Amino acid sequence: MYSGSSDGEAHDAPQRKIPPASSMLWVRNLRRFIGSGAGLGSEALMELETKRILLDIFKEKQKKSAEGALICLFFVQKPEDGSISHRVQRLAKYRFLRKQSDLLLNADDLDAMWVCLRENCVIDDATGAEKMNYEDFCHIASVCTEQIGPKCRRFFSPSNFMKFEKDEQGRIAILPFYLYVMRTVSLTQARIDMSELDEDSDGFLQPHEMEAYIRGLIPNLAQLRDMPAAFVQMYCRIAAHKFFFFCDPHRRGKACIKKVLLSNCLQELMELHQESEEEVTDTEQAENWFSLTSAQRICDMFLALDKDTNGTLSKQELREYADGTLTDIFIERDKMTLTSVISSCSQLGDLEHWYSIESRMKDFGIVLDDHLATALIDLYAKCGSIDKAYELFHSLRKKDLVAYSAMIYGCGINGKAYDAIKLFEQMLAKCIGPNLVTYTGLLTAYNHAGMVEKGYQCFNSMKNYGLVPSMDHYGIMVDLLGRAGYLDEAYKLVINMPMQPNGGVWGALLHACRLHNNVELGEIAVQHCIKLENDTTGYCSLLSSIYATVGKWHDAKKFRMDMEGKKIIKIPGCSWTSI
Known part of the structure:
Protein backbone atom coordinates (compact mmCIF):
# COMPACT_ATOMS: atom_id res chain seq x y z
CA MET A 1 0.00 0.00 0.00
CA TYR A 2 1.01 3.58 -0.57
CA SER A 3 2.61 5.09 2.50
CA GLY A 4 1.30 8.20 4.16
CA SER A 5 4.83 9.33 5.14
CA SER A 6 6.23 12.58 3.82
CA ASP A 7 9.13 10.95 1.96
CA GLY A 8 6.68 8.93 -0.14
CA GLU A 9 8.55 5.61 0.31
CA ALA A 10 6.52 2.39 0.16
CA HIS A 11 6.21 0.04 3.12
CA ASP A 12 8.04 -3.28 3.01
CA ALA A 13 4.92 -5.15 4.16
CA PRO A 14 3.62 -7.75 1.68
CA GLN A 15 0.77 -6.62 -0.58
CA ARG A 16 -2.62 -7.91 0.51
CA LYS A 17 -5.38 -8.75 -1.95
CA ILE A 18 -8.10 -6.11 -1.95
CA PRO A 19 -11.62 -7.47 -2.53
CA PRO A 20 -13.83 -5.36 -4.83
CA SER A 186 -26.87 8.32 -6.11
CA LEU A 187 -28.59 11.68 -5.55
CA THR A 188 -27.40 13.01 -8.91
CA GLN A 189 -28.82 9.96 -10.66
CA ALA A 190 -32.07 10.40 -8.74
CA ARG A 191 -32.26 14.03 -9.86
CA ILE A 192 -31.68 13.01 -13.49
CA ASP A 193 -34.43 10.37 -13.28
CA MET A 194 -36.86 12.83 -11.68
CA SER A 195 -36.05 15.51 -14.25
CA GLU A 196 -36.79 13.00 -17.00
CA LEU A 197 -40.28 12.51 -15.52
CA ASP A 198 -40.83 16.26 -15.11
CA GLU A 199 -43.17 16.85 -18.07
CA ASP A 200 -43.34 20.64 -17.60
CA SER A 201 -39.55 20.95 -17.13
CA ASP A 202 -40.11 23.45 -14.31
CA GLY A 203 -38.20 21.62 -11.55
CA PHE A 204 -41.38 20.29 -9.92
CA LEU A 205 -43.02 16.88 -9.85
CA GLN A 206 -46.75 16.33 -9.96
CA PRO A 207 -48.29 13.42 -7.99
CA HIS A 208 -48.51 11.07 -10.98
CA GLU A 209 -44.87 11.84 -11.86
CA MET A 210 -43.77 11.03 -8.32
CA GLU A 211 -45.73 7.78 -8.49
CA ALA A 212 -43.93 6.89 -11.72
CA TYR A 213 -40.54 7.55 -10.09
CA ILE A 214 -41.37 5.36 -7.10
CA ARG A 215 -42.69 2.63 -9.41
CA GLY A 216 -39.36 2.66 -11.24
CA LEU A 217 -37.45 2.22 -7.97
CA ILE A 218 -39.40 -0.79 -6.71
CA PRO A 219 -37.42 -3.43 -8.69
CA ASN A 220 -34.22 -2.09 -7.07
CA LEU A 221 -35.57 -2.12 -3.51
CA ALA A 222 -34.90 -5.50 -1.92
CA GLN A 223 -37.73 -5.17 0.60
CA LEU A 224 -40.29 -4.21 -2.07
CA ARG A 225 -39.40 -6.10 -5.21
CA ASP A 226 -41.49 -9.12 -4.16
CA MET A 227 -44.56 -6.96 -3.55
CA PRO A 228 -47.76 -8.40 -5.09
CA ALA A 229 -48.40 -6.81 -8.47
CA ALA A 230 -51.96 -5.90 -7.46
CA PHE A 231 -50.63 -3.83 -4.55
CA VAL A 232 -48.01 -1.84 -6.50
CA GLN A 233 -50.35 0.92 -7.67
CA MET A 234 -51.77 1.55 -4.21
CA TYR A 235 -48.29 1.49 -2.65
CA CYS A 236 -47.03 4.08 -5.15
CA ARG A 237 -50.04 6.28 -4.42
CA ILE A 238 -49.52 6.05 -0.64
CA ALA A 239 -45.76 6.68 -0.93
CA ALA A 240 -46.28 9.67 -3.25
CA HIS A 241 -48.75 11.19 -0.77
CA LYS A 242 -46.12 10.88 1.96
CA PHE A 243 -43.60 12.76 -0.17
CA PHE A 244 -46.10 15.51 -0.93
CA PHE A 245 -47.13 15.82 2.72
CA PHE A 246 -43.61 17.02 3.58
CA CYS A 247 -42.38 18.48 0.27
CA ASP A 248 -45.54 20.39 -0.69
CA PRO A 249 -46.45 22.30 2.50
CA HIS A 250 -48.71 24.78 0.66
CA ARG A 251 -50.67 21.91 -0.96
CA ARG A 252 -50.24 23.22 -4.51
CA GLY A 253 -50.04 19.76 -6.04
CA LYS A 254 -46.38 20.18 -7.06
CA ALA A 255 -43.25 19.12 -5.15
CA CYS A 256 -39.92 20.80 -5.82
CA ILE A 257 -37.36 18.22 -6.99
CA LYS A 258 -34.64 19.91 -4.94
CA LYS A 259 -36.75 19.60 -1.78
CA VAL A 260 -37.46 15.95 -2.53
CA LEU A 261 -33.73 15.21 -2.86
CA LEU A 262 -32.94 16.98 0.42
CA SER A 263 -35.82 15.45 2.36
CA ASN A 264 -35.59 12.57 4.79
CA CYS A 265 -38.36 10.88 2.81
CA LEU A 266 -36.01 9.90 -0.01
CA GLN A 267 -33.45 8.65 2.50
CA GLU A 268 -36.07 6.46 4.21
CA LEU A 269 -37.19 5.09 0.86
CA MET A 270 -33.60 4.26 -0.11
CA GLU A 271 -33.12 2.39 3.18
CA LEU A 272 -35.40 -0.32 1.78
CA HIS A 273 -32.51 -1.52 -0.41
CA GLN A 274 -31.29 -3.72 2.46
CA GLU A 275 -31.40 -7.43 1.71
CA SER A 276 -33.54 -9.69 3.89
CA GLU A 277 -30.42 -11.55 5.01
CA GLU A 278 -29.39 -8.42 6.88
CA GLU A 279 -32.22 -9.20 9.31
CA VAL A 280 -34.31 -6.05 9.17
CA THR A 281 -36.45 -6.18 12.30
CA ASP A 282 -40.21 -5.71 12.36
CA THR A 283 -39.71 -2.62 14.52
CA GLU A 284 -37.44 -1.02 11.92
CA GLN A 285 -39.97 -1.79 9.19
CA ALA A 286 -42.82 -0.29 11.21
CA GLU A 287 -40.80 2.89 11.88
CA ASN A 288 -40.05 3.36 8.18
CA TRP A 289 -42.98 5.12 6.54
CA PHE A 290 -42.19 3.58 3.17
CA SER A 291 -41.86 -0.02 4.30
CA LEU A 292 -44.25 -2.62 2.99
CA THR A 293 -45.44 -3.17 6.56
CA SER A 294 -46.52 0.47 6.93
CA ALA A 295 -48.23 0.53 3.52
CA GLN A 296 -50.13 -2.68 4.26
CA ARG A 297 -51.23 -1.30 7.62
CA ILE A 298 -52.72 1.77 5.90
CA CYS A 299 -54.39 -0.43 3.29
CA ASP A 300 -55.85 -2.75 5.95
CA MET A 301 -57.17 0.27 7.85
CA PHE A 302 -58.82 1.58 4.70
CA LEU A 303 -60.43 -1.78 3.94
CA ALA A 304 -61.69 -2.07 7.51
CA LEU A 305 -63.39 1.35 7.27
CA ASP A 306 -64.79 0.72 3.78
CA LYS A 307 -67.73 -1.38 4.96
CA ASP A 308 -69.61 -1.21 1.65
CA THR A 309 -66.43 -2.11 -0.32
CA ASN A 310 -67.03 0.57 -2.95
CA GLY A 311 -63.45 1.86 -2.89
CA THR A 312 -64.28 5.18 -1.19
CA LEU A 313 -64.88 6.29 2.38
CA SER A 314 -68.18 7.99 3.15
CA LYS A 315 -68.54 10.66 5.82
CA GLN A 316 -70.03 8.13 8.22
CA GLU A 317 -67.14 5.74 7.61
CA LEU A 318 -64.63 8.55 8.21
CA ARG A 319 -66.30 9.29 11.55
CA GLU A 320 -65.37 5.79 12.70
CA TYR A 321 -61.67 6.37 11.99
CA ALA A 322 -59.46 6.39 15.11
CA ASP A 323 -62.44 6.16 17.47
CA GLY A 324 -64.03 9.32 16.10
CA THR A 325 -61.05 11.66 16.47
CA LEU A 326 -61.66 13.37 13.10
CA THR A 327 -63.53 16.66 13.54
CA ASP A 328 -66.69 17.59 11.65
CA ILE A 329 -64.79 20.44 9.97
CA PHE A 330 -62.45 17.87 8.43
CA ILE A 331 -65.24 15.51 7.42
CA GLU A 332 -67.81 18.06 6.20
CA ARG A 333 -65.67 19.52 3.45
CA ASP A 334 -68.75 20.05 1.30
CA LYS A 335 -69.68 22.50 -1.42
CA MET A 336 -70.47 25.37 0.93
CA THR A 337 -67.00 25.10 2.44
CA LEU A 338 -65.49 24.99 -1.03
CA THR A 339 -67.49 28.07 -2.04
CA SER A 340 -65.96 29.96 0.89
CA VAL A 341 -62.50 28.81 -0.17
CA ILE A 342 -63.14 30.00 -3.74
CA SER A 343 -64.28 33.37 -2.39
CA SER A 344 -61.06 33.67 -0.37
CA CYS A 345 -58.96 32.85 -3.44
CA SER A 346 -60.95 35.44 -5.39
CA GLN A 347 -60.26 38.18 -2.85
CA LEU A 348 -56.56 37.29 -2.80
CA GLY A 349 -56.34 36.89 -6.57
CA ASP A 350 -54.65 33.52 -5.99
CA LEU A 351 -55.38 31.23 -8.94
CA GLU A 352 -52.48 28.90 -8.21
CA HIS A 353 -53.87 27.98 -4.80
CA TRP A 354 -57.24 27.24 -6.36
CA TYR A 355 -55.65 24.93 -8.95
CA SER A 356 -54.16 22.84 -6.14
CA ILE A 357 -57.63 22.59 -4.53
CA GLU A 358 -59.32 21.79 -7.85
CA SER A 359 -57.02 18.80 -8.36
CA ARG A 360 -58.41 17.27 -5.14
CA MET A 361 -62.12 17.85 -5.72
CA LYS A 362 -62.62 14.30 -6.98
CA ASP A 363 -60.89 12.93 -3.89
CA PHE A 364 -63.51 14.71 -1.76
CA GLY A 365 -66.37 13.51 -3.96
CA ILE A 366 -67.33 17.07 -4.94
CA VAL A 367 -68.81 17.60 -8.40
CA LEU A 368 -68.83 21.04 -10.00
CA ASP A 369 -72.39 22.40 -10.13
CA ASP A 370 -73.90 25.75 -11.11
CA HIS A 371 -73.43 27.18 -7.62
CA LEU A 372 -69.70 26.40 -7.55
CA ALA A 373 -69.29 27.40 -11.20
CA THR A 374 -70.73 30.85 -10.46
CA ALA A 375 -68.22 31.34 -7.65
CA LEU A 376 -65.47 30.25 -10.04
CA ILE A 377 -66.63 32.75 -12.68
CA ASP A 378 -66.01 35.51 -10.15
CA LEU A 379 -62.59 34.04 -9.29
CA TYR A 380 -61.38 33.66 -12.87
CA ALA A 381 -62.68 37.09 -13.88
CA LYS A 382 -60.98 38.88 -10.98
CA CYS A 383 -57.74 37.04 -11.76
CA GLY A 384 -57.83 38.11 -15.42
CA SER A 385 -58.77 34.71 -16.89
CA ILE A 386 -61.87 36.10 -18.60
CA ASP A 387 -61.88 33.38 -21.30
CA LYS A 388 -62.04 30.69 -18.62
CA ALA A 389 -64.85 32.61 -16.91
CA TYR A 390 -66.78 32.76 -20.20
CA GLU A 391 -66.28 29.02 -20.69
CA LEU A 392 -67.79 28.28 -17.29
CA PHE A 393 -70.61 30.78 -17.84
CA HIS A 394 -71.68 29.14 -21.10
CA SER A 395 -71.55 25.70 -19.45
CA LEU A 396 -74.14 26.66 -16.82
CA ARG A 397 -77.40 24.78 -17.15
CA LYS A 398 -79.36 27.69 -15.68
CA LYS A 399 -78.02 31.23 -15.77
CA ASP A 400 -79.46 33.20 -12.86
CA LEU A 401 -78.99 36.77 -11.61
CA VAL A 402 -75.86 35.90 -9.61
CA ALA A 403 -74.17 34.30 -12.63
CA TYR A 404 -74.99 37.24 -14.92
CA SER A 405 -73.86 39.77 -12.31
CA ALA A 406 -70.54 37.95 -11.79
CA MET A 407 -69.92 37.76 -15.53
CA ILE A 408 -70.87 41.42 -16.13
CA TYR A 409 -68.56 42.56 -13.33
CA GLY A 410 -65.77 40.36 -14.72
CA CYS A 411 -66.15 41.91 -18.16
CA GLY A 412 -66.22 45.36 -16.59
CA ILE A 413 -62.94 45.09 -14.69
CA ASN A 414 -61.23 43.48 -17.70
CA GLY A 415 -62.15 46.32 -20.08
CA LYS A 416 -64.76 44.39 -22.08
CA ALA A 417 -67.49 47.03 -21.94
CA TYR A 418 -69.44 45.87 -24.99
CA ASP A 419 -69.49 42.30 -23.71
CA ALA A 420 -70.85 43.55 -20.38
CA ILE A 421 -73.57 45.56 -22.15
CA LYS A 422 -74.51 42.57 -24.29
CA LEU A 423 -74.79 40.34 -21.22
CA PHE A 424 -76.94 42.96 -19.48
CA GLU A 425 -79.30 43.08 -22.46
CA GLN A 426 -79.48 39.26 -22.56
CA MET A 427 -80.35 39.23 -18.88
CA LEU A 428 -83.17 41.75 -19.35
CA ALA A 429 -84.46 39.78 -22.36
CA LYS A 430 -84.83 36.75 -20.09
CA CYS A 431 -86.88 38.87 -17.64
CA ILE A 432 -84.14 38.72 -15.00
CA GLY A 433 -84.15 41.99 -13.05
CA PRO A 434 -80.78 43.53 -12.12
CA ASN A 435 -79.60 44.25 -8.60
CA LEU A 436 -77.03 46.63 -7.12
CA VAL A 437 -74.15 44.23 -7.88
CA THR A 438 -75.21 44.06 -11.52
CA TYR A 439 -75.10 47.84 -11.81
CA THR A 440 -71.72 47.97 -10.08
CA GLY A 441 -70.29 45.74 -12.79
CA LEU A 442 -72.05 47.61 -15.60
CA LEU A 443 -70.95 51.06 -14.39
CA THR A 444 -67.40 49.71 -13.96
CA ALA A 445 -67.47 48.62 -17.60
CA TYR A 446 -68.60 52.09 -18.74
CA ASN A 447 -65.92 53.67 -16.55
CA HIS A 448 -63.11 51.54 -18.00
CA ALA A 449 -64.30 52.31 -21.53
CA GLY A 450 -64.76 56.05 -20.87
CA MET A 451 -68.39 55.93 -22.07
CA VAL A 452 -69.74 58.94 -20.16
CA GLU A 453 -73.19 59.34 -21.73
CA LYS A 454 -73.99 55.62 -21.58
CA GLY A 455 -72.74 55.50 -18.03
CA TYR A 456 -74.89 58.43 -16.97
CA GLN A 457 -77.96 56.87 -18.61
CA CYS A 458 -77.23 53.58 -16.86
CA PHE A 459 -76.85 55.36 -13.51
CA ASN A 460 -80.17 57.17 -13.92
CA SER A 461 -81.94 53.96 -15.01
CA MET A 462 -81.40 52.32 -11.62
CA LYS A 463 -84.58 53.92 -10.28
CA ASN A 464 -86.56 52.19 -13.04
CA TYR A 465 -85.88 48.89 -11.26
CA GLY A 466 -86.54 50.26 -7.79
CA LEU A 467 -82.83 50.48 -6.94
CA VAL A 468 -81.22 53.27 -4.93
CA PRO A 469 -77.58 53.97 -5.89
CA SER A 470 -75.13 53.14 -3.14
CA MET A 471 -71.89 54.88 -2.18
CA ASP A 472 -69.97 52.62 -4.57
CA HIS A 473 -72.15 53.63 -7.51
CA TYR A 474 -71.64 57.32 -6.78
CA GLY A 475 -67.90 56.75 -6.47
CA ILE A 476 -67.77 55.05 -9.88
CA MET A 477 -69.77 57.87 -11.50
CA VAL A 478 -67.52 60.56 -9.98
CA ASP A 479 -64.50 58.71 -11.31
CA LEU A 480 -66.13 58.33 -14.75
CA LEU A 481 -67.03 62.02 -15.03
CA GLY A 482 -63.75 63.20 -13.57
CA ARG A 483 -61.53 61.13 -15.87
CA ALA A 484 -63.47 62.45 -18.87
CA GLY A 485 -62.82 66.05 -17.76
CA TYR A 486 -66.31 66.85 -16.46
CA LEU A 487 -65.02 68.01 -13.09
CA ASP A 488 -67.82 70.50 -12.39
CA GLU A 489 -70.47 67.85 -13.08
CA ALA A 490 -68.60 65.40 -10.85
CA TYR A 491 -68.46 67.97 -8.05
CA LYS A 492 -72.20 68.73 -8.37
CA LEU A 493 -72.93 65.01 -8.20
CA VAL A 494 -70.92 64.73 -4.98
CA ILE A 495 -72.53 67.67 -3.18
CA ASN A 496 -76.03 66.54 -4.24
CA MET A 497 -75.62 62.98 -2.96
CA PRO A 498 -78.49 61.85 -0.68
CA MET A 499 -75.93 60.53 1.81
CA GLN A 500 -72.73 61.95 3.29
CA PRO A 501 -69.88 61.29 0.77
CA ASN A 502 -67.07 59.19 2.17
CA GLY A 503 -63.34 59.51 1.60
CA GLY A 504 -63.47 57.21 -1.41
CA VAL A 505 -65.85 59.52 -3.30
CA TRP A 506 -63.83 62.66 -2.50
CA GLY A 507 -60.66 60.73 -3.32
CA ALA A 508 -62.02 59.90 -6.78
CA LEU A 509 -62.66 63.60 -7.37
CA LEU A 510 -59.16 64.48 -6.14
CA HIS A 511 -57.57 61.96 -8.52
CA ALA A 512 -59.51 63.55 -11.37
CA CYS A 513 -58.26 66.98 -10.29
CA ARG A 514 -54.70 65.66 -10.37
CA LEU A 515 -55.30 64.26 -13.84
CA HIS A 516 -56.59 67.61 -15.18
CA ASN A 517 -54.59 69.90 -12.82
CA ASN A 518 -57.64 71.57 -11.26
CA VAL A 519 -56.31 73.36 -8.17
CA GLU A 520 -59.59 74.84 -6.87
CA LEU A 521 -61.57 71.59 -6.71
CA GLY A 522 -58.46 69.72 -5.60
CA GLU A 523 -58.17 71.93 -2.50
CA ILE A 524 -61.85 71.34 -1.68
CA ALA A 525 -61.55 67.58 -2.17
CA VAL A 526 -58.40 67.21 -0.07
CA GLN A 527 -59.94 69.12 2.85
CA HIS A 528 -62.84 66.65 2.94
CA CYS A 529 -60.44 63.69 2.65
CA ILE A 530 -58.42 64.96 5.62
CA LYS A 531 -61.61 65.18 7.71
CA LEU A 532 -62.93 61.74 6.75
CA GLU A 533 -59.82 59.56 6.49
CA ASN A 534 -57.18 58.58 9.04
CA ASP A 535 -54.31 58.08 6.59
CA THR A 536 -54.21 61.26 4.48
CA THR A 537 -50.62 61.20 3.23
CA GLY A 538 -51.60 60.03 -0.25
CA TYR A 539 -54.24 62.74 -0.66
CA CYS A 540 -51.87 65.46 0.52
CA SER A 541 -49.20 64.28 -1.90
CA LEU A 542 -51.70 64.50 -4.76
CA LEU A 543 -52.53 68.14 -3.97
CA SER A 544 -48.84 68.98 -3.65
CA SER A 545 -48.26 67.43 -7.07
CA ILE A 546 -51.09 69.54 -8.52
CA TYR A 547 -49.44 72.70 -7.15
CA ALA A 548 -46.09 71.72 -8.62
CA THR A 549 -47.55 70.84 -12.03
CA VAL A 550 -49.28 74.20 -12.49
CA GLY A 551 -46.18 76.08 -11.29
CA LYS A 552 -47.40 77.09 -7.83
CA TRP A 553 -44.10 76.19 -6.18
CA HIS A 554 -44.68 78.47 -3.21
CA ASP A 555 -48.00 76.79 -2.41
CA ALA A 556 -46.46 73.34 -2.91
CA LYS A 557 -43.62 74.15 -0.51
CA LYS A 558 -46.00 75.67 2.05
CA PHE A 559 -48.32 72.69 1.88
CA ARG A 560 -45.44 70.24 2.39
CA MET A 561 -44.22 72.26 5.38
CA ASP A 562 -47.73 72.10 6.84
CA MET A 563 -47.64 68.33 6.35
CA GLU A 564 -44.34 68.14 8.25
CA GLY A 565 -45.72 70.36 11.01
CA LYS A 566 -48.69 68.02 11.43
CA LYS A 567 -46.25 65.06 11.35
CA ILE A 568 -47.84 63.66 8.21
CA ILE A 569 -45.17 61.40 6.73
CA LYS A 570 -45.61 59.80 3.33
CA ILE A 571 -45.02 56.05 3.46
CA PRO A 572 -42.85 54.81 0.56
CA GLY A 573 -44.79 52.94 -2.09
CA CYS A 574 -44.58 49.17 -2.21
CA SER A 575 -46.04 46.28 -4.15
CA TRP A 576 -47.17 42.81 -3.13
CA THR A 577 -46.01 39.74 -4.95
CA SER A 578 -46.82 36.07 -4.49
CA ILE A 579 -43.90 33.67 -3.95
Missing part, protein backbone atom coordinates in the same frame (compact mmCIF):
# COMPACT_ATOMS: atom_id res chain seq x y z
CA ALA A 21 -16.33 -3.02 -3.25
CA SER A 22 -19.15 -4.97 -4.85
CA SER A 23 -18.35 -7.89 -2.55
CA MET A 24 -19.82 -5.91 0.35
CA LEU A 25 -23.57 -6.40 0.60
CA TRP A 26 -24.52 -2.84 1.49
CA VAL A 27 -22.46 -1.50 -1.39
CA ARG A 28 -24.06 -3.95 -3.80
CA ASN A 29 -27.53 -2.92 -2.69
CA LEU A 30 -26.85 0.79 -2.97
CA ARG A 31 -25.31 0.37 -6.42
CA ARG A 32 -28.70 -0.56 -7.83
CA PHE A 33 -29.60 3.13 -7.83
CA ILE A 34 -26.41 4.35 -9.50
CA GLY A 35 -25.88 4.69 -13.21
CA SER A 36 -29.09 2.92 -14.18
CA GLY A 37 -30.72 5.77 -16.12
CA ALA A 38 -33.69 3.50 -16.67
CA GLY A 39 -36.03 6.28 -17.69
CA LEU A 40 -33.84 7.71 -20.43
CA GLY A 41 -34.55 5.21 -23.17
CA SER A 42 -32.07 3.93 -25.74
CA GLU A 43 -29.64 5.60 -28.12
CA ALA A 44 -31.40 3.98 -31.08
CA LEU A 45 -34.73 5.56 -30.13
CA MET A 46 -33.04 8.92 -29.66
CA GLU A 47 -31.43 8.82 -33.10
CA LEU A 48 -34.71 7.72 -34.69
CA GLU A 49 -36.58 10.61 -33.07
CA THR A 50 -33.84 13.01 -34.23
CA LYS A 51 -34.30 11.91 -37.84
CA ARG A 52 -38.08 12.24 -37.55
CA ILE A 53 -37.83 15.76 -36.18
CA LEU A 54 -35.39 16.85 -38.89
CA LEU A 55 -37.72 15.44 -41.55
CA ASP A 56 -40.71 17.27 -40.07
CA ILE A 57 -38.73 20.53 -39.93
CA PHE A 58 -37.81 20.09 -43.61
CA LYS A 59 -41.45 19.48 -44.53
CA GLU A 60 -42.52 22.53 -42.54
CA LYS A 61 -39.99 24.68 -44.37
CA GLN A 62 -41.19 23.37 -47.71
CA LYS A 63 -44.71 24.54 -46.88
CA LYS A 64 -43.47 28.00 -45.90
CA SER A 65 -41.04 28.76 -48.71
CA ALA A 66 -41.25 32.48 -48.04
CA GLU A 67 -39.80 31.88 -44.61
CA GLY A 68 -37.16 29.46 -45.79
CA ALA A 69 -34.30 31.69 -44.68
CA LEU A 70 -35.57 31.96 -41.11
CA ILE A 71 -34.36 29.84 -38.22
CA CYS A 72 -36.84 28.19 -35.86
CA LEU A 73 -37.06 30.08 -32.58
CA PHE A 74 -37.53 28.68 -29.09
CA PHE A 75 -40.28 30.66 -27.41
CA VAL A 76 -40.70 31.31 -23.72
CA GLN A 77 -44.27 30.06 -23.96
CA LYS A 78 -44.61 26.31 -23.70
CA PRO A 79 -45.16 24.85 -27.19
CA GLU A 80 -48.18 22.74 -28.00
CA ASP A 81 -47.92 19.00 -27.45
CA GLY A 82 -46.84 17.17 -30.58
CA SER A 83 -45.53 20.30 -32.31
CA ILE A 84 -42.02 20.41 -33.73
CA SER A 85 -40.89 22.87 -31.05
CA HIS A 86 -42.23 20.60 -28.35
CA ARG A 87 -40.48 17.55 -29.77
CA VAL A 88 -37.21 19.47 -30.19
CA GLN A 89 -37.39 20.56 -26.56
CA ARG A 90 -38.01 17.00 -25.41
CA LEU A 91 -35.12 15.71 -27.49
CA ALA A 92 -32.79 18.46 -26.24
CA LYS A 93 -33.78 17.68 -22.68
CA TYR A 94 -33.23 13.96 -23.28
CA ARG A 95 -29.77 14.54 -24.76
CA PHE A 96 -28.78 16.82 -21.89
CA LEU A 97 -29.91 14.33 -19.25
CA ARG A 98 -28.19 11.47 -21.08
CA LYS A 99 -24.96 13.48 -21.16
CA GLN A 100 -25.22 14.22 -17.44
CA SER A 101 -25.88 10.55 -16.74
CA ASP A 102 -22.84 9.51 -18.77
CA LEU A 103 -20.65 11.83 -16.67
CA LEU A 104 -21.54 9.90 -13.50
CA LEU A 105 -19.42 7.10 -12.08
CA ASN A 106 -20.87 3.68 -12.83
CA ALA A 107 -20.57 0.51 -10.75
CA ASP A 108 -17.22 -0.49 -12.30
CA ASP A 109 -15.83 3.00 -11.70
CA LEU A 110 -16.84 2.86 -8.05
CA ASP A 111 -15.24 -0.57 -7.69
CA ALA A 112 -12.01 0.77 -9.16
CA MET A 113 -12.10 3.80 -6.84
CA TRP A 114 -12.62 1.60 -3.78
CA VAL A 115 -9.68 -0.63 -4.71
CA CYS A 116 -7.52 2.42 -5.38
CA LEU A 117 -8.43 3.96 -2.03
CA ARG A 118 -7.54 0.81 -0.11
CA GLU A 119 -4.31 0.16 -2.00
CA ASN A 120 -2.97 3.66 -1.38
CA CYS A 121 -4.11 4.38 2.16
CA VAL A 122 -2.34 3.89 5.49
CA ILE A 123 -3.60 1.84 8.43
CA ASP A 124 -3.91 3.51 11.81
CA ASP A 125 -1.87 1.44 14.28
CA ALA A 126 -4.19 2.26 17.19
CA THR A 127 -7.60 1.67 15.60
CA GLY A 128 -6.81 -0.32 12.47
CA ALA A 129 -8.86 2.16 10.40
CA GLU A 130 -7.81 2.86 6.83
CA LYS A 131 -6.92 6.53 6.46
CA MET A 132 -5.20 9.00 4.15
CA ASN A 133 -3.59 12.40 4.57
CA TYR A 134 -3.74 15.16 1.99
CA GLU A 135 -0.64 13.88 0.19
CA ASP A 136 -2.22 10.43 -0.10
CA PHE A 137 -5.45 12.10 -1.20
CA CYS A 138 -3.71 13.88 -4.10
CA HIS A 139 -1.85 10.73 -5.09
CA ILE A 140 -5.06 8.68 -5.12
CA ALA A 141 -6.69 11.39 -7.23
CA SER A 142 -3.96 10.98 -9.86
CA VAL A 143 -4.22 7.19 -9.84
CA CYS A 144 -8.02 7.22 -10.09
CA THR A 145 -7.89 9.73 -12.94
CA GLU A 146 -5.54 7.45 -14.85
CA GLN A 147 -7.62 4.31 -14.24
CA ILE A 148 -11.17 5.71 -14.33
CA GLY A 149 -10.95 8.98 -16.21
CA PRO A 150 -11.42 12.69 -15.51
CA LYS A 151 -15.02 12.27 -14.31
CA CYS A 152 -13.80 11.21 -10.86
CA ARG A 153 -11.51 14.22 -10.49
CA ARG A 154 -14.20 16.50 -9.02
CA PHE A 155 -14.47 14.35 -5.90
CA PHE A 156 -10.79 14.92 -5.04
CA SER A 157 -10.93 18.67 -4.51
CA PRO A 158 -9.32 20.36 -1.48
CA SER A 159 -12.74 21.53 -0.30
CA ASN A 160 -14.00 17.94 -0.22
CA PHE A 161 -10.99 16.84 1.83
CA MET A 162 -11.72 19.61 4.35
CA LYS A 163 -15.30 18.36 4.84
CA PHE A 164 -14.26 15.24 6.75
CA GLU A 165 -13.16 14.79 10.34
CA LYS A 166 -9.40 14.50 10.78
CA ASP A 167 -7.25 12.85 13.41
CA GLU A 168 -4.27 14.44 15.15
CA GLN A 169 -2.08 13.76 12.10
CA GLY A 170 -4.52 15.41 9.70
CA ARG A 171 -5.76 12.16 8.15
CA ILE A 172 -9.31 11.25 7.14
CA ALA A 173 -10.90 7.78 6.99
CA ILE A 174 -11.45 6.43 3.48
CA LEU A 175 -14.84 4.84 4.24
CA PRO A 176 -16.74 8.11 4.95
CA PHE A 177 -15.17 9.62 1.84
CA TYR A 178 -16.26 6.67 -0.28
CA LEU A 179 -19.78 6.83 1.17
CA TYR A 180 -19.87 10.53 0.30
CA VAL A 181 -18.95 9.74 -3.31
CA MET A 182 -21.62 7.05 -3.53
CA ARG A 183 -24.29 9.28 -2.01
CA THR A 184 -23.44 12.14 -4.37
CA VAL A 185 -23.64 9.86 -7.39
